[in-house]
Amino acid sequence: MNYEITIGLEVHTELSTKSKIFCNCTTLFGGEPNTHVCEICSGMPGTLPLLNQTVVEYAVKTGLATNCSITRYNKFDRKNYFYPDLPKAYQISQLYLPVCRNGYVEIDSDAGKKKVRIHEIHMEEDAGKLIHDPWEDCTLVDYNRCGVPLLEIVSEPDMSSAQEVIDYLEKLRAILQYTGVSDCKMQEGSLRADINLSVRPAGQKELGTRTEMKNMNSFKAITRAIESESKRQIELLEEGKEVVQQTRRWDDNKGTSYSMRSKEDAHDYKYFPEPDLPPIEISDAQIDEIKSSMPELPQNKKLRYISEFGLPQYDTGIITNSIHLVYLFEETVKICKNPKIAANWIMVELMKLLNDSGTLPENINFNHSSLGKIIVILEQGKITRETAKKVFGEVFYNDVDPDTYIKDNNLSVMTDSLAIRTAIEDVLTQNEKSVNEYKGGKTQAFQYLIGQSMRALKGQAQAQEVTKILKDILG
Amino acid sequence: MDICKMTALELAGKIHSKEIMIKDALDAVYKNIDKFDAEYNCYISTCREPAYRRAVEIQARIDAGEIISALAGVPVSVKDNICTKDIETTCASLMLKNFKPIYSASVIDKMEAADMILIGKLNMDEFAMGSTSETSYFGEISNPWDKGRVPGGSSGGAAASVSAQEAFLSLGSDTGGSIRQPCSFCGVTGLKPTYGSVSRYGLIAYASSLDQIGPIAKDVADCAALFEIISGKDAKDGTSMDFPKFEYPNVTNGSIKGKKIGIPADYLGRGISCDVKDAILNAKRELENLGAIVEEFAMPIVKYAIPAYYIIACAEACSNLSRYDGIKYGYSSPLAENLKDTYIKSRSEGLGMEVKRRIMLGNFVLSSGYYDSYYKKALMAKKLIQQSFFDAFTKYDILLGPVAPTTALKKGESLSDPLKMYLGDIYTVMINIAGLPAVSVPCGFDKDNLPIGMQLIGKPFDETTILQAAYVFQKATDFLKSPADLQGGLS
Structure with missing residues (x-):
């Protein structure tokens, strides 16, 4: 029998505001434990939250970029549960009136263009982190991450394969990075996805029972988790068994997921309106201001690259998916004045270096003007193509200055x-x-x-x- | 000259004119505390060392002629649910026994900026939950008028300390009557300010949408002077509001001639004791003599006040008190063996009966399946109550009513019957639900010579009008007595 897979995503993204959502502590990643903490984000008795207005601005930006309607009068609610990483024992979130609703993101799937609908986007605070100390056999809490602002972007169950999920996430990531809302570093946890997945026999109208999978921290893990979970559910149905509605935790090392809790043990979060924060009112003027400050979004940039530069569809897709590649490409074009050659270098030589070294575009750390310089020198016939590749390798790994490096190593073309x-x-x-x-x-x-x-x-x-x-x- | 008999403004005047040294005022009040507090139990802790240190600094500046605040140099006592940096703040709970906050509440900063001196932290109902001050982990408080009776609550220590001359003035907090009712029971004056007029930053939350800090003092003028110091928008409290600055001299310069005062008839109906009702009707005549126009009007919404209040307050409380989990600070059960155990045992052992009752009530009304029938309905009742007051204030400048149906209860009377205790809050809780200001002033004595209080309720941010009326009333009447006057001295 053939089965259809239905997937919806809850994406959490940490915002790149300087300070936390309800206090003035820094949001910087990786400080010594409990050093980015004050009485407010550690939930000391008597403290009150004070809303960082940039969080609202970023939420509206994200909403506009994903075609959402903006809730002009929105509110925070409390989500109550006990856990040591949550010092107030409630998370300030939005349930009843989230800041954005009813949007969509367009992806290029195998079947052509497809809209993945956004159910809602809401603002909330992140929790701390638990760290197990194997030497003392105890668990310690680090509150540095407490109160880092998050957007939760909830999609409708509109995706049907791992590839569509990755396409959607890449698109979302590009939007968040273009707008400067988040750096989306998955390995630092600033982009996290929970996957709701169900399967049903092809043609069946109603959706199957879904499970929710947590703890995916790379696109590879997400792909593997989706493949593993859809296989598990299909096997259950094939054996005549039922899928149990539950939350599962993905273990990427073992390549399997295991049940965390079933529907019966699901928390009753006892949501109610947050009395410590006044409602948020967003004016037309604010929305207009945010609209006018919006950068060119991935889709528009892609179309412009195609029409203005005559670049191939595939190349523009790859480049515009990452703001870091866009930065490099645009700087290179500025210097060498030849978009096609610039794109070619990125698609061939840069990709090879990224693959060989296992580097992500966001971790490129050479001077963006170097590639343009190399191309100019090459086009002037001052170095050979072989030399140019070699110099680019040095630029990539050691951030050398191309001119100096060519001169110091006598790499100019022999004209004698x-x-x-x-x-x-x-x-x-x-x-x-x-x-x-x-x-x-x-x-x-x-x-x-x-x-x-x-x-x-x-x-x-x-x-x-x-x-x-x-x-x-x-x- | 008995320093402790003075009002705060009288004392401040003598400190400013250097007739009294601040140190002498501290000596006097600490002497009274040492003498009486074993009996009354108003204080959970005193902070003498920092108080005397601060006195030296302020005295030096007064001597140099630098001081301008109306209450500079005056010792002040604070309810123990208001955070004081490095000074124990317990909420009268085992849960926070020995807890020292790492910051001070905004009101503490403001009083410090006005050169007032914190002398101690006052006993109360545990986490401000109760109307009798009997739920404190640190023991019950005695009413200075009759040691066999309660001082009211939850700010029982704040009211009783002023009544017993163990404090010149104090800060309490009022969520459903917690300033006004103990003031009524102890024969002192207290103001529950408009929600949003005094910063809640550093007030350990009971019910966030209802809590307000306010002054308790010997008379209206003292209350007004302290309210001027603590009020105003605070950047640290998103629910605090901008409003024209309150100035206490306006209170003592006012009149109530031609002012319209309404008495909700439902406040004088079933359940009120005869003595209290008579005192309110006497006050009505007194106010009429002073030139006000007083009439009764119907306010049937009163019947929804108690259920709406206890649903909203308990819902917020169960969430606010969840942070006391035995992990970060406060009581942690020594018997706990794992995480879940730590939560259950620390909270079961560290919190008292009344607090646990309200946490359970709150969890119940917020549970899925019950939210709509309880919490949502309570919010609807809140809207109706607000509307009723709004309507009333289109006709009246001030509303008048009793603070509590009875005078001070005997100890132990309501512990066995919590519902009875809850019903005693009938006249006060609506004012918190509507977010309005109300001042509680003594207006008579019952047959047992126990003080009776009335409350004057005002429009939002119009503390001036109700305090003017209360001031005129106090000037014209003779209800400001200390238990010492009536009963031949404090024991």
Whole structure:
């Protein structure tokens, strides 16, 4: 039997505001435990939250970028539950009147363009982190993350494969990064996704029973988790068993998920309106101001790259999916004035370096002007293509300045024909056998001699020049 | 000259004119505390060392002619649910025994900026839950008028300390009557300000949408002077509001000639004791003599006040008190063996009966399946109550009513019957639900010579009008007595 998979996502993204949502503590990642903490975010008795207005601005930005309607009069609610990482024993969130509703994100799926609808976006505070100390066999709490602002972006169950989920997440990430709302670093937890998944026999109208999976911190893990969970659910149905509604935790090391709690043990969060914060009213003027400060969004940028630069659809998709690639591309174009060549370098050489080193675009840390400089030098014929690739490798790993590096290492193209001729003559003397073979009619020997000559010249001579001289000598 | 008999403004005047040294005022009040408090139990802790240190600083500035605040140098006592940096703040609970906050409440900062001196932390009902001050982990408080009776609550220590001359003035908090009712029981004056006029930052929350800090003092003028110091918008409290600055001299310069005063007829109906009703009707005549126009009007919404209040207050309380989990600070059960155990045992052992009762009530009304029938309905009742007051204030400048149906109850009377205790809050809780200001002033004595209080209720942020009326009333009447006057001295 064929099965359809239905997936909806709850995405949590940490906002890149300087201070926390309800106090002035920094949101910086990775401080010593409990150093980014005050009486407010540690939930000391008597303290009150004070809303950071930038959080509202970022929420509205995200809402507008995902085609949501903005709730002009929205409110915070309390979500009550006990856990040591939650110092007030309630999370300030939005249930009844979330800030954004009814939007969509358009993705390019295998079946063409598809809209993934956004049910709602709400603002809330992050919790702290529990750290297990294996030496003392105890659990410690770090409140640094408490009160870091989050947006929870809840989609409708509109996705039907792991690939669509990744497409959606990439699109969402690009939007959040373009608008400056979040840096979306998954390994630092600033983009996290919970996956609601169900399967049903193809053609069946009503949805199957869903499970929710938590704790995915990379696109790879998400793909694996979706594949594993849909397989598990299909197998259950095939065996005539039922899928139990439950929350499952994905263990990426083991490649399996396990049940955390079932529907019966589900928390009753006893939501009620947060009495410590007045309602938020968003005016037309505020919305207009935010609209006018919106940057060009991924979809528009992509279309512009295609129409203005004549770039291939595929390349623009890859580049515009990451704000970091966009930054590099636009800086490179500014310098070399040739979008096609710039895109080509990013799609071929940069991708190769990223893959080889296992680096994500967000972790590129060389001077963005370097690639443009290399292209200019190459186009001027001052270095060979081989040298250009080599220099780019140095730029990528060691952030060298291309001009200095080329100069210091004597990498400029050899323009002295006499010197080239002398070097080639040496090569011919050392490879008499190949010379004779060539003269005896074996044309492959000529290619070999070019290779040997290029090597002797350390790749710094133009290949045409070498070929010309070689032909000249060999007659 | 008995310093402790003075009002705060009288004392301040003598400190400013250097007739009295601040140190002498501290000596006098601490002497009274040492003498009487074993009996009354108004204080949970005193902070003598920092108080005397502060006195030296302020005295030096007074001597140098630098001081301008109306209450500079005056010792003040504070209910023990208001955070004081590095000074124990217990909420009268085992849960927060020995708890020292890392910051001070905004009202404490404001009083410090006005050069007042904190002398101690006052006993109360545990977490401000109760109307008798009998639920304190640190023991019950005695009413200075009759040691066999309660002082009211939850700000029982704040009212009784002023009554017993163990404090010149104090800060209490009022969620459903917790300032006004003990003032009524102890024969002192207290103001429950408009919601949003005094910062709640640093007030350990009972019910966030209802809690307000307010002054308790020997008379209206003292209350007004302290209210001027503590009121005003605070950037740390998102629910505090901007409003024209309150100025206490306006209170003592006013008149009530031609002012319209309404008495909700439902406040004088079933359940009120004869003595209290007579005292209110006497006050009505007195106010008429002073030139006010007083009439009764119907306010049938009163019947929804108690259920709406206890649903809203308990719902917020159960959430506000969840942070006391035995993990971060406060009481942690030594018997707990794992996380769940820590929660259950720490809270079961660390919190008292009345607090646990309200936490359970709150959890019940917020539970899924019950939210709509209880909490949502209570919010609807809140809207109706607000509307009733709004309507009443289109006709009247001030509303008048009793504070409590009875005078001070005997100890132990209501502990056995919590519902009876809840019903005693009938006249006060509506004012919190509507967020209005109300001042409780003595207006008579019952047959046992126990004080009776009345409340004057005002429009939002119009403390001036009700305090003017209360001031004129106090000037014209003779109900401001200390238990010492009537009963031949404090024991």
